[in-house]
Amino acid sequence: MFKEIAQQFEDDCSYDEPMSKHTSWGIGGCSDLFYSPKSRKDLVYFLSSIDPTLPITWIGRGTNILVRDGGIRGVVISTKSFLKEIIKTSEHLYKVEAGVACVELALFCQKNGIGPAAFFSGIPGSIGGALTMNAGSFGMETWDLVKEVEVINEKGDISFLEKESFDIAYRTVTFPFRLWFLSCSMSLSSDEQTTKDNLIELRNQRIRTQPLSEDTCGSVFKNPPGNYAGALIERSGLKGFKIGSASISEQHANFIVNEGGATARDIENLIKHTRQAVREKFDIDLQPEVRIIGEAS
Ligand SMILES: Cc1cc2nc3c(=O)[nH]c(=O)nc-3n(C[C@H](O)[C@H](O)[C@H](O)COP(=O)(O)OP(=O)(O)OC[C@H]3O[C@@H](n4cnc5c(N)ncnc54)[C@H](O)[C@@H]3O)c2cc1C
Structure with missing residues (x-):
């Protein structure tokens, strides 16, 4: 089929x-199937023509997912080739499509003297992924700026939802029903400009603290209340600890590095080992920030 x-x-x-x-x-x-539509029309047609019982997994730039070694059953829909526009819709409102890279939004804001959007510059995901994760950094989160979202369901029906339709917390967003984001309306103003200096400062801070040249998924665990996952992992003596070809970064203990040839099983086992070590030492159960999807081989 x-x-x-x-x-x-x-x-x-x-x-x-x-x-x-x-x-x-x-x-x-x-x-099983990887679909990368070029337009909304194509996407709606695709969704209305396939068997509605087929499982669907939506991905952006894949910077917050661990796909297991057995792969994904059903259809994966990717925004890598469409939903790339940022359009001014009124004085302070911009429609930002889900396939726009977070860094592109930061650069657009810097070019147009609006913001605050510097915090997006070091997040390598898409706006769709950022909406799902409530991605954030340096004290700001994606949904701080969102007024409304445009969504699509598995039948291809498109609708608009207010921010209030979602439960939003630190790296967690609860949806009112099964949906995927097509775009959002963001409040961006010239009162809070994104400057080149902002971007350089945040970039330098990341270079100093994160293994940016390695294959990672950013922070593996959410920070528990009042604490930092990276500090707890480091104090558990796990920096550099390795399973197969996956290791805890020497530079930032909340990052797991694929040193080359690591399997999803290596990473998942390392995640389990890390949780157990931190639980035993500090009685804190770290919650993964990365989404683990697909089937084990
Ligand atoms: C080096 C590095 C640094 C990072 N730094 C940060 C950081 O500072 N702050 C931070 O919050 N994150 C950070 N991340 C993690 C990641 O970039 C963010 O979570 C990002 O928002 C994920 O976007 P994505 O497009 O890659 O999503 P994906 O990884 O493709 O998907 C993540 C989740 O979103 C869902 N999804 C994706 N697009 C849509 C859509 N259009 N509609 C509905 N669901 C969708 C997927 O199904 C999945 O559940 C970092 C990652 C790396 C590798």
């Missing part, structure tokens, strides 16, 4: 696609 769908949508679809090509860890088994 997947081969037939791949043939029908051949320009935008591939069969048995290695997810390692679409994740920042460079890890992950194959998805």
Whole structure:
């Protein structure tokens, strides 16, 4: 069945696609079907033509997901080739589409003298991923700026929802129903400009503290209340600890590095080991920030 769908949508679809090509860890088994639409019209047509019981997984730039070695059953939909626009809709409101990279939004704001958006510059994901994760840094979070979102459901119906329709917390957003983001309306003003100096300062801070040249997924665990996951992991003596080809970064203990050839199983085992070590030493159960999806091999 997947081969037939791949043939029908051949320009935008591939069969048995290695997810390692679409994740920042460079890890992950194959998805049955990988669909990368070029327009909303194509996406709506695709959703209305496939079997509605097929499982669907939506991804942005794959910078916060661990795809297991057995891959993903059903369809993966990627925003890598569409939803790339940022449009001014009124004095302080901008429509930002879900496929825009967070760094592109930061640069757009710097160019147009609006903000605050410098915090987006070091987040390597898409706006769709940032909305799902309530991504943030340096004291700001994505949903601080959001007024309304445009969403699509599995039947291809598009609707608009107010921010109040969602429960929003630190790196957690609870949806009112199963949906995916197409765009959001963000409040960005010239009162809080994003400057080149802001961007350089935050970039330098990241270079000093994070292993940016390695294959990682950013912070693996959320910070527990009043504490830092990285500090707890470091104080558990785990910096440099390795399982297979996955290791706890020497530079930042909340980052796990794929040193080359690591499997999802290596990373998942390292996540489990780290949780257990921190629980035993501090009686704190670290909660993963990364989303673990797909099937074990
Ligand atoms: C070096 C590095 C640094 C990082 N620094 C930060 C940081 O400072 N702060 C921070 O918060 N995060 C950080 N991250 C993590 C990551 O970049 C963010 O969580 C980002 O928002 C994920 O976006 P993405 O497009 O990669 O999402 P993906 O990893 O592709 O997906 C993440 C989740 O979002 C869902 N999703 C993606 N797009 C949509 C959509 N359009 N509609 C509905 N669901 C969708 C997916 O199904 C999945 O559940 C970092 C990662 C790396 C590698």
